[in-house]
Amino acid sequence: MSLLRVERLSKTFGTIRAVDSVSFQVRPGEIYGLLGPNGAGKTTTISMISGLLKPDAGEVFVDGKPFWANPQEAKRIMGVVPQELAIYEELTGRENLEFWGRMAGLSSSEARSRAVELLEALTLTDRAKDAVKTYSGGMKRRINLGCALLHRPKLLLLDEPTVGIDPQARLNILEFIRNLRASGTAILYTTHYLEEAETLCQRIGIIDHGRLLAEGTLGELQERLGGDRVFLLEADFKGTSPEAWGGFLQRFRIIQKTERQLVVAAIGARDPSECLKELLSLPVHVENVTLKRPSLNDVFLQLTGRELRE
Amino acid sequence: MLRILLAKDLRRAWRNPLPWLINLIVPLAMTALIGMVFGGHSDNGALGRIRFAVVDEDKSMLSDFLRGSANQNQGGKYLEPVFMERKDAMREINANKISAVFIIPTNFMRNYLTSREPVSLELIKNPAESIHPAVLEELLGAVVTGLNAISRNFQSEFSDWQAVLEGKEDYHKVSQLIDRAGDKLKTAKNYINPPLVSYEKEEPADETKSAESKSGATNSISSTSGLSKSASAKAGGSKSSSTDSVFAYLLVGLSAMFLLFLASNAMSDLYRELRQRTFERYQTLRDSLVPFIAGKAVFAVVMLLLCSGMMLGGGGLIFRIHWQQPLALMALTAGYTCFAAALFALLVALMPDERRAAVLNNMAGMALGLIGGCAFPANQLPGFLREHVTPWMPSYWFVDTARNLQYGGANVAWGLVVLKLVLLSVMLLALAAILFRRRFKMGLRA
Numbered sequence: 001m002s003l004l005r006v007e008r009l010s011k012t013f014g015t016i017r018a019v020d021s022v023s024f025q026v027r028p029g030e031i032y033g034l035l036g037p038n039g040a041g042k043t044t045t046i047s048m049i050s051g052l053l054k055p056d057a058g059e060v061f062v063d064g065k066p067f068w069a070n071p072q073e074a075k076r077i078m079g080v081v082p083q084e085l086a087i088y089e090e091l092t093g094r095e096n097l098e099f100w101g102r103m104a105g106l107s108s109s110e111a112r113s114r115a116v117e118l119l120e121a122l123t124l125t126d127r128a129k130d131a132v133k134t135y136s137g138g139m140k141r142r143i144n145l146g147c148a149l150l151h152r153p154k155l156l157l158l159d160e161p162t163v164g165i166d167p168q169a170r171l172n173i174l175e176f177i178r179n180l181r182a183s184g185t186a187i188l189y190t191t192h193y194l195e196e197a198e199t200l201c202q203r204i205g206i207i208d209h210g211r212l213l214a215e216g217t218l219g220e221l222q223e224r225l226g227g228d229r230v231f232l233l234e235a236d237f238k239g240t241s242p243e244a245w246g247g248f249l250q251r252f253r254i255i256q257k258t259e260r261q262l263v264v265a266a267i268g269a270r271d272p273s274e275c276l277k278e279l280l281s282l283p284v285h286v287e288n289v290t291l292k293r294p295s296l297n298d299v300f301l302q303l304t305g306r307e308l309r310e
Numbered sequence: 311m312l313r314i315l316l317a318k319d320l321r322r323a324w325r326n327p328l329p330w331l332i333n334l335i336v337p338l339a340m341t342a343l344i345g346m347v348f349g350g351h352s353d354n355g356a357l358g359r360i361r362f363a364v365v366d367e368d369k370s371m372l373s374d375f376l377r378g379s380a381n382q383n384q385g386g387k388y389l390e391p392v393f394m395e396r397k398d399a400m401r402e403i404n405a406n407k408i409s410a411v412f413i414i415p416t417n418f419m420r421n422y423l424t425s426r427e428p429v430s431l432e433l434i435k436n437p438a439e440s441i442h443p444a445v446l447e448e449l450l451g452a453v454v455t456g457l458n459a460i461s462r463n464f465q466s467e468f469s470d471w472q473a474v475l476e477g478k479e480d481y482h483k484v485s486q487l488i489d490r491a492g493d494k495l496k497t498a499k500n501y502i503n504p505p506l507v508s509y510e511k512e513e514p515a516d517e518t519k520s521a522e523s524k525s526g527a528t529n530s531i532s533s534t535s536g537l538s539k540s541a542s543a544k545a546g547g548s549k550s551s552s553t554d555s556v557f558a559y560l561l562v563g564l565s566a567m568f569l570l571f572l573a574s575n576a577m578s579d580l581y582r583e584l585r586q587r588t589f590e591r592y593q594t595l596r597d598s599l600v601p602f603i604a605g606k607a608v609f610a611v612v613m614l615l616l617c618s619g620m621m622l623g624g625g626g627l628i629f630r631i632h633w634q635q636p637l638a639l640m641a642l643t644a645g646y647t648c649f650a651a652a653l654f655a656l657l658v659a660l661m662p663d664e665r666r667a668a669v670l671n672n673m674a675g676m677a678l679g680l681i682g683g684c685a686f687p688a689n690q691l692p693g694f695l696r697e698h699v700t701p702w703m704p705s706y707w708f709v710d711t712a713r714n715l716q717y718g719g720a721n722v723a724w725g726l727v728v729l730k731l732v733l734l735s736v737m738l739l740a741l742a743a744i745l746f747r748r749r750f751k752m753g754l755r756a
Binding site for chain 2 (some may be wrong): 050051052071072075078080082084085086087088089090091095099100102103104105131147148
């Protein structure tokens with residue numbers, strides 16, 4: 001049974017539909033990645049799941065029970081790591097952890113011992129007594145993460161937890177998250193970094209303009225493009241029309257077309273060399289052809305017509 | 311829960327004390343500064359020594375007598391006359407070195423003794439000063455009143471005295487005149503002793519006393535004609551009593567005003583919690599927001615109590631103020647801190663935007679302080695404010711009652727004022743809670 005089930009969740013701010021009928025599930029021991037550009041609706045979705053915002057429509061089920069039937073019970077098994085550093089900079093790392101532990105309902109001694117454990121796990125023990133304002137960006141991110149884990153939540157909502165930190169600190173946090181998954185925690189992970197989604201998440205949902213465009217494992221998403229390869233052609237495509245290239249659209253799916261590039265995937269199981277021959281015989285002077293495995297960016301490109309990095 | 315939230319906020323305040331220290335130090339510094347300007351503690355003579363020039367253009371025995379008496383006995387403690395020519399005196403006053411020029415005009419004695427004209431002395435006041443010239447004017451008025459009184463009572467003898475002073479009479483005549491003057495003075499003794507001019511302690515304020523009569527300075531300088539009011543006048547007043555200290559008067563007002571700014575700072579911490587998303591994080595853990603907001607109000611009250619203790623207690627030690635009714639003052643301060651915390655909780659609930667709120671809160675604090683008579687005496691305010699607005703200001707309730715406790719004696723109804731402040735606090739907090747609930751229900755992000 002899934003720990004988190006989201007059904008047709010919607011939220012509108014004025015005339016802007018921030019989240020439009022989004023549905024997905026997260027199972028125990030799974031990292032579900034919600035991938036999308038800034039402003040896609042990821043944070044609004046997390047805010048509705050964690051009870052910060054009331055959805056206009058749809059339902060959130062936590063551990064099989066509707067969230068709004070008993071929000072406090074749902075919050076007890078949920079840990080939320082906001083995108084911003086929601087910690088007290090004047091307090092020490094230990095004091096922050098202990099305070100949020102108390103807020104999560106732990107006793108004083110439980111909060112203290114759990115804070116020691118987490119400081120150890122987050123490799124912050126030697127800085128435990130320093131004020132957080134003296135920490136580096138990566139250390140602050142780790143404390144921010146730790147503050148959501150005091151009460152050992154079964155469901156963890158991570159809203160872009162690695163934004164703005166150096167690669168080494170990011171690797172440390174990702175490793176920590178993998179360990180959490182290994183211990184059975186269900187994790188909803190929002191990001192706009194393709195690499196994180198590809199390497200960390202078991203299943204990925206692609207979201208843009210508030211709508212969940214596709215979801216599945218990385219393989220399943222790649223399959224949507226028609227197999228495990230795409231062709232990238234470089235030529236002068238200015239003023240050309242693929243519709244006029246005699247049956248081209250029946251044999252290839254166009255993923256992206258610009259004045260200098262054409263990205264296509266073959267329709268159906270066809271031999272790559274045969275496809276290559278067809279592409280080189282197009283009525284344009286092809287300067288270069290690259291054959292590559294489709295990435296999440298290609299999937300996003302195909303779904304939205306633009307790159308995730310734009 | 312409240313205890314944990316309070317401990318967290320106190321720790322944060324302890325680690326970042328600057329905003330608190332500024333609002334603590336400013337009223338103490340302002341009290342010291344303004345208090346010094348007005349002469350400080352009564353031990354030093356309340357208003358300090360008044361330096362003024364005496365220009366004697368008459369050069370008569372009577373003018374010599376007036377010159378000589380200017381700094382005798384008690385007068386020497388408060389007055390510092392310097393004798394010079396009119397030209398030099400004008401130069402001194404223009405250089406702002408003296409408070410006034412007192413001129414005894416030519417033929418002053420002759421005119422007085424012949425009663426040709428009413429007594430006339432000239433006083434040129436330094437326009438750059440306000441208090442000292444006014445005191446001298448009052449003193450001079452009293453001198454003139456006294457001289458006129460003598461003139462009325464000894465008019466029949468003046469021609470004889472003039473002859474004596476001009477050396478035209480013998481010793482027998484002089485002894486007769488002294489004898490008769492002695493008899494008359496014996497009769498008038500009860501009226502002209504104590505002296506015509508004295509420092510008089512204010513009468514205890516009664517319940518119905520108007521705002522004007524309550525808000526004067528610590529020492530009132532009265533010029534009394536011995537014939538009418540001298541029986542009630544007291545020379546001196548209680549010399550070392552704190553009731554004579556201008557610092558107590560100032561400290562109460564400035565503390566009341568800066569407690570509002572401190573309350574604003576404490577409750578504005580909610581904005582910081584919203585901005586730093588810690589309030590949001592709390593919401594992901596707890597369903598009820600009431601403890602968090604109540605915790606902030608408790609934090610504000612605790613901080614204000616600590617700060618008021620430092621301001622009034624510490625300030626009392628620094629300025630050697632002996633609070634007359636400390637327990638009543640503490641209760642009153644506690645009520646006022648509740649009001650201040652509740653007021654700014656309401657303002658935070660009303661104003662979601664932090665920057666706008668900062669402006670609004672400062673203006674609210676300033677307005678309450680100024681209209682409530684914290685910075686200026688209430689009777690100096692424009693008539694409309696004084697009559698129709700100030701009496702409704704909780705800051706005025708506090709300041710006026712605290713000052714009455716200090717200067718007014720035992721019969722001040724402070725309990726009623728505390729009750730009023732606490733009831734108002736409860737109402738404001740309830741309103742703030744309703745507004746907060748509405749904000750969150752509308753789906754506004756914390």
